[in-house]
Amino acid sequence: MKFIHIADVHLGAQPDAGLLHGDKRAQEIWETFEQVIRVCEEEKIDLLLIAGDLFHRQPLMRELKEADYLFSGLTHTKVVLIAGNHDYIRSDSYYRTFRWSENVYPLFAENPAYVDFPELKTAVYGFSYHSREIREPLYDRLTAGGVEPVEILLAHGGDEKHIPLNRNALAESGFDYVAMGHIHKPHALVKDRIVYAGALEPVDKNDIGPHGYIRGEITGGRVRTQWIPCAKREYIHLDIQVKPDEAAGRVRDDIRESINEHGNENIYKIILKGKRDADVLFDTKRLEREGNIVEIVDETMPEYDVDRIYAENRGNILGKYIEHFYGCEEGSTEYEALCEGLDALLAGRK
Amino acid sequence: MVITELYLKNFGKFAEQHFYLHDGLQVISGENEFGKSTLHAFIRAMLFGLERGRGRAAAKDGFTRYEPWENPGYYAGVMRFTCGGRNFRLERDFSRAAKKASLVCEDDGEELSVERGDLNMLLGGLTPGLFDSTISVGQLRAEPGQELFDALENHAVNYFVTGSGEIDIAGTFQLLKEKRRQAARALQEEEAARTAEQEKILQECRYLERDMKALQDEFAEKQTRLNALENVDDTGIKAGSSAKNLFFMGSAGVLAGFAGFLWSRFISGRTLAASAFSVAVIAGAIALAGVLLLIAGGIAVCRAGRKKGRPKADEERVKQLQWETEHIQAEWKEKMIRCGNLREQCEETEVSDVQKNLLRRQQALEMAEEELRKAVQETGNQTAGLMQEKASAIFASVTEGAYLKIMLDGERHISVWDGTRRIPAERLSRGTIEQIYLAVRLAAAEAVLEEPMPLILDDVFAFYDDKRLLAALKWLSGQGKQVIIFTCHKREEEIVKREIYR
Numbered sequence: 073m074k075f076i077h078i079a080d081v082h083l084g085a086q087p088d089a090g091l092l093h094g095d096k097r098a099q100e101i102w103e104t105f106e107q108v109i110r111v112c113e114e115e116k117i118d119l120l121l122i123a124g125d126l127f128h129r130q131p132l133m134r135e136l137k138e139a140d141y142l143f144s145g146l147t148h149t150k151v152v153l154i155a156g157n158h159d160y161i162r163s164d165s166y167y168r169t170f171r172w173s174e175n176v177y178p179l180f181a182e183n184p185a186y187v188d189f190p191e192l193k194t195a196v197y198g199f200s201y202h203s204r205e206i207r208e209p210l211y212d213r214l215t216a217g218g219v220e221p222v223e224i225l226l227a228h229g230g231d232e233k234h235i236p237l238n239r240n241a242l243a244e245s246g247f248d249y250v251a252m253g254h255i256h257k258p259h260a261l262v263k264d265r266i267v268y269a270g271a272l273e274p275v276d277k278n279d280i281g282p283h284g285y286i287r288g289e290i291t292g293g294r295v296r297t298q299w300i301p302c303a304k305r306e307y308i309h310l311d312i313q314v315k316p317d318e319a320a321g322r323v324r325d326d327i328r329e330s331i332n333e334h335g336n337e338n339i340y341k342i343i344l345k346g347k348r349d350a351d352v353l354f355d356t357k358r359l360e361r362e363g364n365i366v367e368i369v370d371e372t373m374p375e376y377d378v379d380r381i382y383a384e385n386r387g388n389i390l391g392k393y394i395e396h397f398y399g400c401e402e403g404s405t406e407y408e409a410l411c412e413g414l415d416a417l418l419a420g421r422k
Numbered sequence: 423m424v425i426t427e428l429y430l431k432n433f434g435k436f437a438e439q440h441f442y443l444h445d446g447l448q449v450i451s452g453e454n455e456f457g458k459s460t461l462h463a464f465i466r467a468m469l470f471g472l473e474r475g476r477g478r479a480a481a482k483d484g485f486t487r488y489e490p491w492e493n494p495g496y497y498a499g500v501m502r503f504t505c506g507g508r509n510f511r512l513e514r515d516f517s518r519a520a521k522k523a524s525l526v527c528e529d530d531g532e533e534l535s536v537e538r539g540d541l542n543m544l545l546g547g548l549t550p551g552l553f554d555s556t557i558s559v560g561q562l563r564a565e566p567g568q569e570l571f572d573a574l575e576n577h578a579v580n581y582f583v584t585g586s587g588e589i590d591i592a593g594t595f596q597l598l599k600e601k602r603r604q605a606a607r608a609l610q611e612e613e614a615a616r617t618a619e620q621e622k623i624l625q626e627c628r629y630l631e632r633d634m635k636a637l638q639d640e641f642a643e644k645q646t647r648l649n650a651l652e653n654v655d656d657t658g659i660k661a662g663s664s665a666k667n668l669f670f671m672g673s674a675g676v677l678a679g680f681a682g683f684l685w686s687r688f689i690s691g692r693t694l695a696a697s698a699f700s701v702a703v704i705a706g707a708i709a710l711a712g713v714l715l716l717i718a719g720g721i722a723v724c725r726a727g728r729k730k731g732r733p734k735a736d737e738e739r740v741k742q743l744q745w746e747t748e749h750i751q752a753e754w755k756e757k758m759i760r761c762g763n764l765r766e767q768c769e770e771t772e773v774s775d776v777q778k779n780l781l782r783r784q785q786a787l788e789m790a791e792e793e794l795r796k797a798v799q800e801t802g803n804q805t806a807g808l809m810q811e812k813a814s815a816i817f818a819s820v821t822e823g824a825y826l827k828i829m830l831d832g833e834r835h836i837s838v839w840d841g842t843r844r845i846p847a848e849r850l851s852r853g854t855i856e857q858i859y860l861a862v863r864l865a866a867a868e869a870v871l872e873e874p875m876p877l878i879l880d881d882v883f884a885f886y887d888d889k890r891l892l893a894a895l896k897w898l899s900g901q902g903k904q905v906i907i908f909t910c911h912k913r914e915e916e917i918v919k920r921e922i923y924r
Contacts, residue, residue: 084763129763133756164759341775356776369775384549388870389589392797405786412783413790416597417589 073192073222075119076112077286077297079253080271081105082158084135085128087275088366093305093339100304101273102138107302108272108285109142112149117287118192120149123253123269124156124201124228131159136170144173151176152187152196156228156253160201167200179226188219194290195219197247198226205233212238216246222290228253230268242266249288249295258283264295273303277341277366280307306338307366314346316375320354331364342368347375373402374411381414390417423544423875424904425465426509429500433467433516434460434488447899447922449907449915458908462880463488465906466558468501469541470550471523472516485516495519502528505544505873510534512541546873551589555581556867560880562859575847578828578836581813581862582806591798595791602787609780616771623768630761637754641747648743651736671715679709806830812865813858819897820857820890828858853885860894876904883907883914892917 083105086098112120120143127135143151153176161167167180177187179198186197195217199210206229216223225247229235234254239261242250250266256279258270269286271279283303289296310330314323327342334340342365344354356368378394385391393413400406424445430436435457441450452458463484472485490497497517503510509528515521523536534540548557562577580591683705814827817838827839836847836858847855860882867877877898883891891913898905899922907914 129766130759132759132763133752164755166755166759367775369779371779384547389591389797389801392801393794396793396797405782405789408783408786409789409793412598412601412787413594413794416594416601416790417794419594419597 073119073194073290074115074117075121075224075249075288075290076108076117077121077123077249077251077267077269077288078105078108078272079123079228079251079269080125080156080256080275081122082125082128082271082273082275083139084131085275088277088339091366093364097273097305101275104273104302104304105139106142109146113146116148118149119189119194119196119224120146120151121196121224121226121251122151122153123226123251124154125158125253126153126155127159128275129158130162130165131167133166133170136166140170140172140176143176146175149175150189152179152198152226153177154179154198154226154228155200157201157204157206157234160204162202184214186217186219186223190220192222193220194222194224196224196226201228206235207233209236209238211235211245212241214245216248218246221293222248224248225250226253227251230254237261239266248290248293249297251286256283257281258286258299260297264288264297267297269299271303274305274307277307277339280309282306304337306335307341308334308338309341309343310334311343311345314344314348314372316347316349318348320359323354324359327359327365336364338364340365344368344370344372346372348372349375371403373407374415376411376414378410378414381418390414393417423503423505423546423873425501425503425876425906427500427502428461428464428468429502430461430464431498431500432490432493432496433464433499435491436460436464437490437492443904443906445904447895447905447907447918449909449918451909451912451915454910456910458880458910460488462558462878462908464499465501465878466550466553467516468499468512468514469545469548469553471514471521510544512536544873546871546875548871548873548875552870556863556870557875558878558880559860559863559882561882561884562856575836577859578830578862581866582809582830594794598787598791598794602784602791605780605784605787609777609784612774612777612780616774620768620771623764627761627764627768630757630764634754634757634761637750637757641750641754644743644747644750648740648747651740651743667719671712671719673716673719674712676709676712676716679705679707679712681705683709809862809865809869812868813861816864816897817858817861820861820894821854822889822893825854828861851885853887853890856882856885857890857894874903876906877901878906878908880908881910883909884911888913888917892921895922 081101083101084098085101088097109120111117126139131139155161155165155167155178159165159167161180161182167178172178177196178200179185179187179196180200182199182202184197184199186195188195197214197216211225211227211229214225216225223246225245227235227242227250230237230252231254243262243266248265250261252261252266252268255268256271256274256276258268260267267286269284271283272285274280274283282301283306284299284301287298287300310327312323312326312330318326323344331338331340342359344356348354354368354370354372356370359365359368382391382394385394394410397406397410400410425443427443428441430439430441432438441461450458450461467484467488472483472488474483474485495517498513498515500511500513503512511526511528512523513525514523523541525534525536525541526532527534576590576592580589683702685701685705687702810828810830817828818826825838825840829837829839829844831837837844838847838850838854838858839845847858850858860879864877867875879898883894886894895914895917909915
């Protein structure tokens with residue numbers, strides 16, 4: 073039995089709206105989703121498992137029709153899906169009334185249920201969010217029903233407000249495979265057994281690293297999975313080390329160069345680090361206009377040789393001031409205060 | 423330290439000029455434009471080098487100012503001095519291309535390294551800032567009047583509070599406040615940008631809601647039309663059924679009439695014609711009534727039929743309306759969900775990292791201010807007393823005992839004490855204020871510097887009367903230090919010749 077497990081597709085999301093690349097992002101999320109459907113068809117995948125948050129918010133009718141149209145083109149694959157915390161089943165949700173194609177099996181009930189696929193000797197369990205938050209550890213009590221030789225759970229959550237998880241309980245629940253959703257970073261809680269597919273496309277500037285889906289195969293009770301990257305872009309947090317003698321133009325060039333190196337298709341959050349010349353201030357707003365940049369955070373500290381200044385000024389106000397910050401860590405708010413104070417004191421030096 | 427020779431190879435307006443100096447008091451006098459400030463700047467440049475400013479500052483920095491008038495590629499000088507009983511020769515090249523400095527001890531020819539701090543050792547901790555704030559004395563740069571007094575007070579407070587006068591405390595606080603204001607403004611801008619973004623979303627919500635309202639109205643209107651059509655349909659059906667009734671009754675009447683007629687023919691053959699006739703009459707009447715009913719039914723059916731012809735068109739309209747209302751409902755719901763999603767999005771916007779960073783900066787600036795205030799208090803307590811004592815002693819000498827003390831009160835106001843009265847500084851003459859200023863600076867030089875350093879006084883005595891000038895020069899000559907006086911008046915030189923080196 074071959075399956076593909078995706079999660080957190082967030083159709084309808086518009087990451088980085090208002091930025092240069094922002095207009096394309098909403099479309100790209102759909103395109104990558106279509107690509108996965110194409111893979112399902114080409115590789116004759118038996119089950120497409122969608123572990124929640126297929127949509128970013130309450131799906132619109134046209135969005136549901138669009139998604140279902142894509143599903144309906146699958147000649148071999150059957151689709152099982154649950155609703156997550158983002159597309160939770162609200163009282164007026166279209167999920168309640170929408171008529172899906174024959175090969176689509178939603179598990180939209182609030183209580184655990186399963187779909188039986190006798191021809192695949194597989195049963196898929198799951199339930200859906202009917203509210204934005206679920207704080208009870210609902211998966212801890214869930215066990216496989218033993219309906220079919222292969223039993224799979226679709227689960228969504230894993231943090232405090234969204235069904236907190238007990239990894240051990242889940243590992244002993246008897247499911248052959250738990251297809252997890254909610255956490256956007258792809259990772260396995262138990263290798264080949266309990267796996268977060270991660271978001272299909274990154275939807276937020278903090279969804280760093282590559283994204284994709286899980287391709288799995290269950291033969292004779294043995295599960296093998298493989299994570300396959302397919303996202304069109306990556307969010308990358310770039311630390312740019314600033315040296316004291318660098319001018320703002322040089323820093324801009326460094327950023328450009330670094331972006332070229334890491335790929336122009338990717339989207340960057342730039343963090344300026346290190347020591348800058350005490351009298352240089354970076355115009356982050358202007359740097360941001362370079363494109364492909366979501367945000368620039370300036371964490372540089374002015375370059376001061378605190379020890380030398382202290383040695384020269386023991387006993388006077390500068391020395392006293394430095395003493396007030398004795399032992400504070402570089403990078404802390406205290407250190408920033410020390411630098412700001414020194415900056416002001418030395419600027420006022422006649 | 424005693425400077426023995428200044429050799430300006432190429433510096434400002436000077437080229438290949440030697441100036442020889444000696445220990446103790448000396449006066450270098452010259453008219454305006456003689457180059458006194460250049461000499462003064464040369465001493466500073468020899469001691470600390472010439473740093474080039476960055477950006478806009480470069481236009482006004484010392485480097486640009488004293489770049490030689492002739493042959494700027496050659497920009498250099500030599501200073502010879504004694505320190506700790508040994509003679510040194512310090513040579514510097516200031517030019518952009520070949521910036522370098524060499525320091526040689528002339529007694530044993532030992533090469534010392536300026537880069538590695540040998541010169542700093544000889545200077546005993548004298549920094550450019552300290553040089554400017556202590557041993558190099560100029561006039562109080564201020565207009566006479568309140569501004570002059572403010573300048574004095576600001577200076578004196580800085581000296582008393584910081585222990586050296588190197589730092590402008592009020593300016594520092596002001597700068598920190600200005601930075602905090604800037605951070606607050608940046609934060610506001612950031613927030614305004616986010617609010618604008620949210621406003622855009624909310625605007626879309628409002629458009630959607632307006633559309634939804636329009637759809638609702640359309641729906642209501644279509645619904646009433648639909649209801650009206652459906653009512654008309656009902657009356658048509660009723661008319662049809664009553665026509666059927668009439669038809670049925672009419673047929674029954676015709677049949678009964680016919681049966682009565684047959685029966686009358688049948689009995690007329692056997693019995694009296696009269697009775698047969700009466701039966702025939704009754705039958706005829708019944709048949710007639712039946713025929714009438716039939717006709718009425720026929721008309722009713724016709725009418726109903728005509729009505730039914732119209733409902734065919736109506737039915738399509740009803741269907742059309744029903745389809746339309748359903749469509750409107752669907753559209754309305756789609757918009758309603760989209761609107762809800764947008765509102766959700768609006769509520770979700772979170773604090774950006776840029777905002778967090780700015781908030782932190784604000785916090786840091788507040789902390790800097792607070793700690794600085796504490797540091798000021800601590801240093802002030804330590805140094806103010808000592809400084810006050812020293813400055814008072816110098817001031818008393820220069821004024822030949824006319825005033826005994828300089829005092830700084832809790833509010834950091836300066837006043838002087840003449841033995842009986844306390845006189846606020848703002849009531850003193852410009853000359854006396856200059857004398858307080860000099861006293862404070864000299865006190866700071868004494869307090870801060872480990873080594874006796876030459877004092878450089880640049881046109882400081884302009885407002886002194888002869889008596890006080892003599893007293894000041896006497897005090898200076900009694901300090902056992904090299905004192906270099908730059909002046910554009912002949913007065914100082916004469917007094918020195920007449921009174922000091924008799």
